[in-house]
Amino acid sequence: MKKITAMIMLLALLVLSACGNSDTKEVTGTNDEKVKLLLAAEGTAMYYAYIARDLGFFEEEGIDVELLPGKGGSYVVQQVGAETVDLGIIAVNSVLPAWDKGIDIKMVYQVNVTNLFDFMVPEDSKVTDIKQLKGKVIGVTDLGSGEVPMVRSILTSAGLNPDQDVNIRAIGADGTSILTAFEKGEIDAFSGGAHDLISLYGKGFKSRSLVPEEYKSIPSTGIIANGKIMKDNPEVVEKITRAVAKATDYAINDPDAAYEVMKKAVPEQYTDEKLGRLFLDTFIGLTKPLDPDKGYGYIYEDSWQRLIDQFSEGDDPVVKNEINLDEYLDSSLLEKANDF
Amino acid sequence: MKATTENRVIINQEKRAAKPFLKKETVLSIVILVVLLGLWELLSRIGVFHELILPAPSLVAVATWELLTSSFFYIHFGVTMYETIAGFLIGGFLAIILGIVVSSNAMLYKVLNPFIVVFQAVPKIALAPIFVTWFGFGPSAKVVMAVAICFFPTFVNTVVGLKSVDEESRLLFQSMVAKKKDVFFKLSLPTAMPNIFAGLKSSLTFALIGAIVGEFVGANEGMGLLLDTFNFQLEMAKVYALIVILSVVGLLLYLIIEWLDRKLIFWGDHDNII
Numbered sequence: 001m002k003k004i005t006a007m008i009m010l011l012a013l014l015v016l017s018a019c020g021n022s023d024t025k026e027v028t029g030t031n032d033e034k035v036k037l038l039l040a041a042e043g044t045a046m047y048y049a050y051i052a053r054d055l056g057f058f059e060e061e062g063i064d065v066e067l068l069p070g071k072g073g074s075y076v077v078q079q080v081g082a083e084t085v086d087l088g089i090i091a092v093n094s095v096l097p098a099w100d101k102g103i104d105i106k107m108v109y110q111v112n113v114t115n116l117f118d119f120m121v122p123e124d125s126k127v128t129d130i131k132q133l134k135g136k137v138i139g140v141t142d143l144g145s146g147e148v149p150m151v152r153s154i155l156t157s158a159g160l161n162p163d164q165d166v167n168i169r170a171i172g173a174d175g176t177s178i179l180t181a182f183e184k185g186e187i188d189a190f191s192g193g194a195h196d197l198i199s200l201y202g203k204g205f206k207s208r209s210l211v212p213e214e215y216k217s218i219p220s221t222g223i224i225a226n227g228k229i230m231k232d233n234p235e236v237v238e239k240i241t242r243a244v245a246k247a248t249d250y251a252i253n254d255p256d257a258a259y260e261v262m263k264k265a266v267p268e269q270y271t272d273e274k275l276g277r278l279f280l281d282t283f284i285g286l287t288k289p290l291d292p293d294k295g296y297g298y299i300y301e302d303s304w305q306r307l308i309d310q311f312s313e314g315d316d317p318v319v320k321n322e323i324n325l326d327e328y329l330d331s332s333l334l335e336k337a338n339d340f
Numbered sequence: 341m342k343a344t345t346e347n348r349v350i351i352n353q354e355k356r357a358a359k360p361f362l363k364k365e366t367v368l369s370i371v372i373l374v375v376l377l378g379l380w381e382l383l384s385r386i387g388v389f390h391e392l393i394l395p396a397p398s399l400v401a402v403a404t405w406e407l408l409t410s411s412f413f414y415i416h417f418g419v420t421m422y423e424t425i426a427g428f429l430i431g432g433f434l435a436i437i438l439g440i441v442v443s444s445n446a447m448l449y450k451v452l453n454p455f456i457v458v459f460q461a462v463p464k465i466a467l468a469p470i471f472v473t474w475f476g477f478g479p480s481a482k483v484v485m486a487v488a489i490c491f492f493p494t495f496v497n498t499v500v501g502l503k504s505v506d507e508e509s510r511l512l513f514q515s516m517v518a519k520k521k522d523v524f525f526k527l528s529l530p531t532a533m534p535n536i537f538a539g540l541k542s543s544l545t546f547a548l549i550g551a552i553v554g555e556f557v558g559a560n561e562g563m564g565l566l567l568d569t570f571n572f573q574l575e576m577a578k579v580y581a582l583i584v585i586l587s588v589v590g591l592l593l594y595l596i597i598e599w600l601d602r603k604l605i606f607w608g609d610h611d612n613i614i
Contacts (some may be wrong), residue, residue: 010454012508072572074571074572074574075571075572078392078393078574078576079391079573081392082390082393084390084392084393086526094572097573097574097575098574099570101574103392103574142558142561142565142568142575143560143565143569144565144568144569144571144572145572169477169560170477170558170559170560170565171472171477171558172469172472172477172558174469174472174473176469176473177469177472177473177558179478180473181477184476186476186477312385318572330550339541
């Protein structure tokens with residue numbers, strides 16, 4: 001009897017928790033709409049979201065935005081795709097598996113227009129060309145992370161087989177682990193995101209990039225919105241993108257003031273002020289428009305196609321199906337996003 | 341004589357015939373499981389559960405089959421099992437030895453116990469990057485992680501078990517002028533063994549958790565890496581399939597220790613979970 005009662009209670013809990021998610025979507029009302037914006041990373045890597053919040057740019061748009069730092073782009077894409085949250089900011093490679101499955105998520109604003117990932121060797125390394133990595137070990141943060149398809153594509157372009165000619169090894173994203181791996185000779189090169197590498201540079205590590213020119217303009221971060229909100233309430237998306245554009249503009253034009261805002265917003269990331277400033281300056285640099293005439297958030301379709309081609313390479317690619325970018329890239333709100 | 345033997349055979353056959361194949365409680369558990377799975381499937385199909393959050397059990401079943409019939413799965417499975425069992429054996433051994441040492445001397449217990457408790461309180465996930473730095477990027481760091489997580493239950497149970505020796509029995513041994521090693525091997529250790537095995541049961545499942553946690557931080561192989569990879573690829577059915585497989589593995593490991601417990605520690609109280 002007790003077992004049956006316990007099982008019935010568990011069942012009720014399961015049903016209630018599944019139904020209970022509806023209260024996370026609070027885009028309702030006419031004034032001060034409450035919006036949850038899920039972030040793939042916390043703090044400086046997405047500085048524009050914090051500046052928009054703390055300087056009142058979201059408020060000016062009449063929206064009450066709650067920033068929710070998540071655990072990586074895949075988590076954000078999962079929640080936006082499942083419509084538990086309507087909007088997110090992600091490293092763009094995270095959305096490709098969703099597009100491969102035909103999930104209705106739109107890329108509405110490209111935040112970083114240059115490649116977030118670097119593929120580098122120590123400054124004093126004898127390796128000066130990708131071909132010289134044959135037989136060597138390449139460290140990455142994780143075998144499933146975004147830099148891996150880029151590394152594989154760069155190796156393939158240089159005539160190397162990523163599965164046979166090199167050893168790609170996951171060593172984590174911790175700066176100490178990366179430094180130790182280089183010092184112990186366990187890796188000869190490393191690839192990771194700017195957020196992984198900055199702590200190395202802060203410790204005085206000097207590197208040389210091996211990334212070819214054609215890989216430098218791959219998109220790296222963007223704002224996504226699910227098909228539902230784009231259909232039912234695109235005005236909210238427009239307001240979010242405009243506030244982000246304003247915040248980016250503010251930081252580019254006054255990085256010192258941006259630094260002061262971020263120091264208050266995420267003080268734990270600025271305990272080492274020099275490192276914190278380096279981090280912020282790097283990410284502000286990544287958000288500078290390639291062509292100022294095109295404004296903030298411009299979506300470069302050709303660079304997206306190059307990104308998809310990278311993720312389609314190999315025996316077991318992340319992207320297995322044809323992706324029609326017209327279905328997923330949506331620039332319709334960008335003109336209004338830059339109207340400030 | 342013959343008639344008596346025949347009667348005994350008949351009685352035993354009747355007893356066997358009277359016993360059901362499955363216990364009533366087991367049947368009930370299976371029925372409830374089937375009902376829950378059926379409800380989950382229905383709620384998934386009508387859209388209450390989004391497939392990106394909780395895929396239908398039928399999709400999870402297909403994904404489980406696909407994984408179990410793939411060649412790459414067993415490489416990762418083997419690595420995680422190696423890390424788990426190595427971590428469990430080392431952690432369990434250290435825990436029992438340290439438990440015996442600490443219990444043998446009141447002063448040692450008071451001096452060492454606070455350190456052990458503090459170590460237990462440290463969130464082990466925070467130690468994972470440190471272990472990788474110290475022990476490298478191969479399985480060693482994951483084995484150490486498994487040791488760190490599985491150590492405490494067996495240690496505590498060893499200490500509790502050794503302290504639970506009946507005082508009258510101890511006095512009886514003393515009255516017979518028994519040597520210290522006789523008291524330990526013939527009284528204290530046998531008394532403590534049921535507790536030690538109870539600790540080992542928990543430790544084995546914790547060792548599996550430790551191996552997976554270590555793999556999350558940085559790994560080239562292992563079930564933790566597969567979980568991470570499938571999560572990135574939004575292959576949620578495969579993520580849940582791995583969870584199912586890990587749960588079954590955890591249960592099997594637990595049952596192995598429970599079987600050993602029943603066979604070796606026949607004087608203890610045993611409640612079967614199945």
